[in-house]
Amino acid sequence: MDYSQTFAISAAGMNVERLRVDVSALNLANANAALTAGGVNYQPLRVVTTASHVESFNSLVGGGLAGPQALVEPGTQPARQVLEPGNPAADAQGFVRYPGVDTTVEMMTLMSATRAYEANVAALNAARSMATKALEIGGGK
Amino acid sequence: MSVDAIAAIGAIQEPSLAPASGIAGLAGTPQAGAFANLVTDGIGQVNDQLMTSQVQLQQLAAGAPVNLHQVMIGLEVSRMSFQLLMQVRNRLLEGYQEVMRMQV
Numbered sequence: 001m002d003y004s005q006t007f008a009i010s011a012a013g014m015n016v017e018r019l020r021v022d023v024s025a026l027n028l029a030n031a032n033a034a035l036t037a038g039g040v041n042y043q044p045l046r047v048v049t050t051a052s053h054v055e056s057f058n059s060l061v062g063g064g065l066a067g068p069q070a071l072v073e074p075g076t077q078p079a080r081q082v083l084e085p086g087n088p089a090a091d092a093q094g095f096v097r098y099p100g101v102d103t104t105v106e107m108m109t110l111m112s113a114t115r116a117y118e119a120n121v122a123a124l125n126a127a128r129s130m131a132t133k134a135l136e137i138g139g140g141k
Numbered sequence: 142m143s144v145d146a147i148a149a150i151g152a153i154q155e156p157s158l159a160p161a162s163g164i165a166g167l168a169g170t171p172q173a174g175a176f177a178n179l180v181t182d183g184i185g186q187v188n189d190q191l192m193t194s195q196v197q198l199q200q201l202a203a204g205a206p207v208n209l210h211q212v213m214i215g216l217e218v219s220r221m222s223f224q225l226l227m228q229v230r231n232r233l234l235e236g237y238q239e240v241m242r243m244q245v
Binding site: 018131139 | 208217224228231
């Protein structure tokens with residue numbers, strides 16, 4: 001049975017969506033870590049996905065390279081400035097700098113990644129039920 | 142998603158209606174024990190897949206960083222191959238019983 005290729009494609013999609021959720025969770029977790037002059041500063045990350053090398057659909061499926069390729073890149077959002085004069089990390093004007101994490105964008109990423117993961121599961125289930133149906137051929141008598 | 146992304150589907154080969162070469166090969170005299178080998182190999186493959194998914198399950202239970210969906214997909218694959226094995230067995234048994242019911 002060659003359904004394992006279909007499963008591998010869906011699994012590649014699920015891997016990418018998992019990565020998206022992981023990166024979003026990391027961004028959210030570090031959203032409120034103040035940036036200091038000499039310390040470790042968190043740079044917001046983002047996932048950039050590209051299609052893998054496209055020649056033809058057949059070779060794509062046969063070669064097992066059908067999944068998208070994901071890269072984790074540092075984001076380019078400017079740091080967030082909050083007026084907190086009492087904070088030890090504050091500068092001369094009383095501003096504390098935080099990583100440029102947009103929580104709304106991160107929530108959107110989480111939601112769309114969840115939905116995309118579900119879509120991959122649906123595709124996999126469709127392939128599986130087709131295989132199960134094929135096993136019923138001639139079983140009715 | 143742009144329409145260009147699915148343009149690659151046009152490159153799929155259309156199925157040819159010429160008879161497959163494998164069927165022509167069946168016309169010759171079958172080798173002795175070839176079918177038994179086929180069945181034994183099939184059972185061995187199903188067993189391998191079951192063992193693989195069992196190892197993955199053990200790794201998951203032991204806390205190893207295994208992707209949950211990979212384990213579930215492995216379980217589904219082994220279940221499907223086991224169902225295929227059961228269907229083959231059912232067909233064989235039906236054929237045998239059919240022969241045994243034959244009037245002489």
